[in-house]
Amino acid sequence: MKRVFALLALVGAVAIGAPAWAEEKVAAPAATATVAAPAEMAGMSGMAAEAAPAAAAAPVAVVNKGDNAWVMISAALVILMSIPGLALFYGGLVRSKNMLSVLMQVFTVFSLITVLWVVYGYSAAFTEGNQFFGVLDKLFLKGVTPESVGATFSKGVVISELAFVIFQGAFAAITCGLIVGAFAERARFAAILVFMVIWFTLSYIPMAHMVWYWAGPDAYIDAAAGEAAGKTAGFLFQKGALDFAGGTVVHINAAIAGLVGAYMIGKRTGLGNVAMAPHSLTFTMIGASLLWFGWFGFNAGSALEASGGAALAMVNTWVATACAALSWMFAEWMIKGKPSMLGAASGAVAGLVAITPAAGFVGVMGAIVIGLLAGIICLWGVNGLKKLLGADDSLDVFGIHGVGGILGAILTGVFVDPALGGTGVYDYVANKVGDFDMTTQVISQLWGVGTVIVWSGVVSIVAYKLVDVVIGLRVAEDEEREGLDVTSHGETAYHH
């Protein structure tokens, strides 16, 4: 165990150090920028109000209590998705001898990332730095007080920065929790914790910064100010990639980490020879339903305002999910002969994933199409594609979150089109919906997808390798056969 703690300390040092070098690169002030960057409405983007020079000229913003209430409630809903939602969804899918190990992994990763978020995660993700990392000005939430405000997507409307901190922290935590499904039933507990620290620091934080960090709408006073403000935004924000609530940052990001993990940790012992049927689809159904419920906070909360846009995201989250549950179920019914509970629950999660980047951007017809396609394509993701990939992704993190995430990211670029019932992309300089070109938008979306695949892939390979060398990724075969509940945690889920 000493080695584990030593490594944790080492990783902590690396973690603190990484954004620090990012800070050094951030010398050039953004105000001199010349390249035009479109001002757009991206879902859930963060800002530091005091970072925008324009804010000084504006009257002191007063927190909107309705918006604040909605974001805080949404944060709690997103936390409900992790614990117990995701934990039960995953827990039901494993064998009963590994139930507690999955619950513990999700529960502990949630707690771990929560602490890292307030220590340095929020600062490194949501302060003005370079295009990839923020800076460490807000370590331990330094300077974030009850009076601090953060922008929304409307000029002059702000919420408490602390509400934004917990809302975003809940996203970071569930993203890391998602990964554990890919290597369930065989990974060493300590290895998971160390991996999460590295991956969170070097993949989650920069992805969140790249996609969501911007100066806020109030900085877009005129074309020149808009250009200057645009240059301070994250890499993918500047590329114009739309990601309303985290299709790239959360789902594809986690799915790639999971897939790499499934390859590097190896298949479960006895795969294909011993029964590995889900031990409780009842828990899986409860978990999937809690995910669905919590996802209203995840998607509609990402509007950061209790607005019509939030209501649109909520309706889309509701409808697309139902469509995907049905399309997966009907496809399975036709192919396998029986409609299963596991299929319906899996379809619902696939729909939730696919609608995430699109939730506030598409109309209800768009949501229906995205949902129907998500159910069918993700069913292929966990069957045909899974065989092609040949990795033992135990709980299909890639088949559902990766495939659904990529599908949703691309289709967001299609159905955001006002001609297809979408909202279009808001231009904060002109203060109206801008002209829309689908090809340009889809290319922007592909930038997002490609960046996250490469970035998360590289970080994951390095992180798993490092952890493997120092503590080992897998438990011993005997321990795996006996079950991780007893061998890793010294307790059992059920007493027969």
Add this chain to the structure above:
Amino acid sequence: MKFVTAIIKPFKLDEVREALSAIGVQGVTVTEVKGFGRQKGHTELYRGAEYVVDFLPKVKIEAAIRSDQIDQVIEAIEKSASTGKIGDGKIFVFDLEQVVRIRTGETGTDAL
């Protein structure tokens, strides 16, 4: 006296119990068991992953009876547990040396 052990499909338990009661069998012991015979296991498909199920769930019924009941008991179990499909199970018959009713100390057929 005879001791009969039957391995049957779990969902046939109620029918077998009724059939045994109808011919006057006073008591049975039931255990949930797993095993395989000629039926072997089967493969189950969850989210595209195939799993071979080696041991199938069955129910084991045990009954101690008088020797003259044996043909009736075998027939009753055979009829009530049969589906005609593979995996219906088997009946094993043993000679039973002694039976004791613990409460009264009765032995032999009196204790059945």
